[in-house]
Amino acid sequence: MLEQKENRVEKISLANWTQVIKPPALRSIHSIISRPGILSFALGQPASDLFPVEKLSKAAAKLLAINSSGLQYELPSQRLKSQIVELMALRGVACEKEQIFLTAGAQQAMALLARLLLNNSGQVLTEEVTYEGLYMVISPYLPNIWTVSTDLESGMNIEAIEQLLQTGARPAFIYSITDGHNPLGISMRSDKRVRLVEIARQYRIPIIEDDAYGFVYYESASEPPLRALDEEWVLYVGSFSKILAPGLRVGWIVAPEELISKLSFIKQAIDIDVSTLSQQIISTFLDEGFLPDHLVKLREGYKLRRDAMLEALDKYFPKEARWRRPTNGIFIWIELPDRVDTNELFRIAVERENVAFIPGHVFSINESDYPTHCMRLNFSNCPAEQIEEGIIRLARVLDSFPAGR
Amino acid sequence: MLEQKENRVEKISLANWTQVIKPPALRSIHSIISRPGILSFALGQPASDLFPVEKLSKAAAKLLAINSSGLQYELPSQRLKSQIVELMALRGVACEKEQIFLTAGAQQAMALLARLLLNNSGQVLTEEVTYEGLYMVISPYLPNIWTVSTDLESGMNIEAIEQLLQTGARPAFIYSITDGHNPLGISMRSDKRVRLVEIARQYRIPIIEDDAYGFVYYESASEPPLRALDEEWVLYVGSFSKILAPGLRVGWIVAPEELISKLSFIKQAIDIDVSTLSQQIISTFLDEGFLPDHLVKLREGYKLRRDAMLEALDKYFPKEARWRRPTNGIFIWIELPDRVDTNELFRIAVERENVAFIPGHVFSINESDYPTHCMRLNFSNCPAEQIEEGIIRLARVLDSFPAGR
Numbered sequence: 001m002l003e004q005k006e007n008r009v010e011k012i013s014l015a016n017w018t019q020v021i022k023p024p025a026l027r028s029i030h031s032i033i034s035r036p037g038i039l040s041f042a043l044g045q046p047a048s049d050l051f052p053v054e055k056l057s058k059a060a061a062k063l064l065a066i067n068s069s070g071l072q073y074e075l076p077s078q079r080l081k082s083q084i085v086e087l088m089a090l091r092g093v094a095c096e097k098e099q100i101f102l103t104a105g106a107q108q109a110m111a112l113l114a115r116l117l118l119n120n121s122g123q124v125l126t127e128e129v130t131y132e133g134l135y136m137v138i139s140p141y142l143p144n145i146w147t148v149s150t151d152l153e154s155g156m157n158i159e160a161i162e163q164l165l166q167t168g169a170r171p172a173f174i175y176s177i178t179d180g181h182n183p184l185g186i187s188m189r190s191d192k193r194v195r196l197v198e199i200a201r202q203y204r205i206p207i208i209e210d211d212a213y214g215f216v217y218y219e220s221a222s223e224p225p226l227r228a229l230d231e232e233w234v235l236y237v238g239s240f241s242k243i244l245a246p247g248l249r250v251g252w253i254v255a256p257e258e259l260i261s262k263l264s265f266i267k268q269a270i271d272i273d274v275s276t277l278s279q280q281i282i283s284t285f286l287d288e289g290f291l292p293d294h295l296v297k298l299r300e301g302y303k304l305r306r307d308a309m310l311e312a313l314d315k316y317f318p319k320e321a322r323w324r325r326p327t328n329g330i331f332i333w334i335e336l337p338d339r340v341d342t343n344e345l346f347r348i349a350v351e352r353e354n355v356a357f358i359p360g361h362v363f364s365i366n367e368s369d370y371p372t373h374c375m376r377l378n379f380s381n382c383p384a385e386q387i388e389e390g391i392i393r394l395a396r397v398l399d400s401f402p403a404g405r
Numbered sequence: 406m407l408e409q410k411e412n413r414v415e416k417i418s419l420a421n422w423t424q425v426i427k428p429p430a431l432r433s434i435h436s437i438i439s440r441p442g443i444l445s446f447a448l449g450q451p452a453s454d455l456f457p458v459e460k461l462s463k464a465a466a467k468l469l470a471i472n473s474s475g476l477q478y479e480l481p482s483q484r485l486k487s488q489i490v491e492l493m494a495l496r497g498v499a500c501e502k503e504q505i506f507l508t509a510g511a512q513q514a515m516a517l518l519a520r521l522l523l524n525n526s527g528q529v530l531t532e533e534v535t536y537e538g539l540y541m542v543i544s545p546y547l548p549n550i551w552t553v554s555t556d557l558e559s560g561m562n563i564e565a566i567e568q569l570l571q572t573g574a575r576p577a578f579i580y581s582i583t584d585g586h587n588p589l590g591i592s593m594r595s596d597k598r599v600r601l602v603e604i605a606r607q608y609r610i611p612i613i614e615d616d617a618y619g620f621v622y623y624e625s626a627s628e629p630p631l632r633a634l635d636e637e638w639v640l641y642v643g644s645f646s647k648i649l650a651p652g653l654r655v656g657w658i659v660a661p662e663e664l665i666s667k668l669s670f671i672k673q674a675i676d677i678d679v680s681t682l683s684q685q686i687i688s689t690f691l692d693e694g695f696l697p698d699h700l701v702k703l704r705e706g707y708k709l710r711r712d713a714m715l716e717a718l719d720k721y722f723p724k725e726a727r728w729r730r731p732t733n734g735i736f737i738w739i740e741l742p743d744r745v746d747t748n749e750l751f752r753i754a755v756e757r758e759n760v761a762f763i764p765g766h767v768f769s770i771n772e773s774d775y776p777t778h779c780m781r782l783n784f785s786n787c788p789a790e791q792i793e794e795g796i797i798r799l800a801r802v803l804d805s806f807p808a809g810r
Binding site for chain 1: 416417418419420421423426435436439448450451453454456458461462465466469470472473474475476477478479480508509510512513516520521522523524525527538541542544545577609611637638646650651652653654661663664667670671673674675676677678679680681682683
């Protein structure tokens with residue numbers, strides 16, 4: 001009788017790893033902040049009002065007027081690869097078209113590289129607070145995760161990496177966000193960049209360098225990424241999502257040429273190819289020479305928003321809160337007093353003040369306690385004139401916390 | 406000394422599975438047939454001249470004129486999911502919006518489902534000759550592959566499946582192409598559909614049903630797919646690639662609702678989401694009611710090509726060659742005399758006659774000998790007026806084979 005009952009509710013048997021996954025926090029937050037009237041500093045979305053809509057729309061019309069190849073399966077665009085080589089040169093990186101691999105955004109680049117490098121139960125080395133997309137990519141491999149701390153001024157703790165490697169850690173890769181760290185907002189200090197690459201070479205461990213924000217800088221141009229220091233051990237990940245439009249889903253990998261055919265196998269298995277239309281729209285946009293001006297506008301627009309947020313934080317946030325001025329990227333990381341659990345704060349902020357952010361724990365890859373009293377604020381996706389109001393609301397929630405529960 | 410040398414050439418260490426992969430045959434064939442002047446029956450590309458370019462272009466312009474959300478990260482389109490529910494009803498399938506999961510084409514749907522269901526070294530059950538994208542999807546899992554034969558009139562050998570399951574096979578899933586089989590061109594006989602679903606239920610093994618060609622029929626409408634017979638054990642895969650435009654990369658899964666959040670985790674890890682622009686272009690196209698007329702035109706156009714190819718085969722191909730008239734899809738499968746190795750034939754056909762097809766061995770998932778004397782001909786991607794010429798060229802190669810080497 002019992003057996004019959006059990007049989008009746010038995011469902012499709014899933015792969016083992018699915019039993020240990022944390023639910024993806026960002027997707028549920030995405031639903032919450034879609035509510036009308038909410039003022040959101042939550043997601044890492046670029047500013048919709050700064051998209052070059054008209055130029056991209058014209059690019060689409062133009063290319064479809066010439067022929068229909070944008071709608072067909074095609075080999076990855078050689079033209080776009082050449083254009084990316086030129087972009088990389090602006091970033092201080094010398095590379096060749098044969099080292100460029102097109103992907104559906106930076107997230108897919110990471111997924112492809114993990115597939116290429118990581119065995120089941122393999123090792124990964126990264127920061128204890130980092131982009132949650134890394135966790136999502138590696139969790140199906142049930143990996144052993146080594147973490148190091150991050151200095152909020154200078155970036156990843158390189159000495160700790162070396163110690164781990166000296167004492168036997170052998171990760172399939174080291175994951176690093178060199179500029180405009182998500183969520184910490186840091187850009188890595190030069191000497192650390194040099195040292196990290198030396199270590200990679202010495203221990204023969206590849207680095208996946210996630211450079212989604214390298215072109216998004218506010219003071220002087222970013223320093224060259226790790227890939228400028230080494231072409232053999234650094235697998236560079238770039239993206240058009242933060243500099244053009246994420247809805248097109250185009251990014252790239254710069255990798256040693258001998259890895260490209262293997263990446264191609266993995267990519268074909270996952271989705272055959274990047275949307276031909278998206279490739280061609282971006283390539284046409286770049287051909288017209290529109291990107292440099294667009295990047296200038298984007299940096300100006302984001303700098304205004306960053307500065308508006310920093311000013312409002314100075315003015316309204318409690319004295320015990322700490323943060324830094326990011327030179328790159330679209331995030332400010334805020335450390336609150338230990339007693340503030342930002343998960344709880346999030347709930348209250350959304351319910352009572354209609355304002356949202358991302359609680360720090362979302363970015364904890366090893367469940368460490370540190371980020372539970374931290375929050376990530378995004379400044380790119382909120383009009384400058386609403387930023388002060390949002391920070392005032394958040395400050396009100398903080399003032400009444402936890403007493404006002 | 407030797408050690409030093411070895412160190413110097415040591416490269417990035419890759420995941421174990423990468424050492425056993427076969428190179429992806431279709432990509433290299435894609436390069437060959439891109440040569441000017443070649444007449445190709447090789448790839449499974451839809452007809453570029455039948456794409457509704459103008460309507461899709463207008464859809465893109467229209468939606469980007471309203472707002473820029475097509476360029477932004479967005480939650481998967483609810484509107485498109487509802488439209489897919491309506492499409493599925495035309496296919497004889499009752500389902501709900503909450504059971505629809507959007508993907509970057511059918512290939513990605515398969516990759517997501519494999520990730521969901523398949524453990525490393527897990528088991529998969531399929532036909533010995535089938536779509537090579539399945540091999541690409543499952544090979545990183547180093548799976549144990551069970552295969553059954555296929556009857557060229559009625560489809561997959563269902564009795565053999567049952568025998569395998571009776572003697573202890575426990576695959577994570579059964580992969581089936583019910584209509585317009587790639588590469589075999591068969592649609593499964595009704596009684597076999599019923600029996601296959603019964604077996605899935607009885608042994609509690611999910612079926613991944615790849616229905617890329619269900620809407621591409623030439624006589625009467627296709628029979629309902631397996632999903633119409635069971636909503637718990639059939640995971641249905643659909644795609645806009647063969648009925649609208651593959652360059653947009655949009656497909657879907659119909660799955661039990663409780664699996665959708667897990668698929669969402671996997672999808673976010675792989676590439677966050679389907680291109681928002683692609684989703685919106687398709688949704689706008691469907692909103693305008695353009696699909697039914699387009700499908701009528703597509704079927705007429707493909708039927709002309711199919712019939713032109715069948716006629717030319719009758720007229721020019723050697724008497725010992727065997728093939729069947731496909732009622733669905735875009736392929737004709739040809740069995741040649743045993744002595745003809747179609748790999749060798751391919752080389753000669755391309756070099757000497759500038760005509761291409763896909764050698765049968767590409768579709769052999771378990772390296773069986775059977776398909777080495779077979780070829781797959783595609784009729785969708787060649788203008789009707791060139792088909793006869795292509796078949797004449799192929800027949801010439803066959804006539805001189807192998808004597809004319």
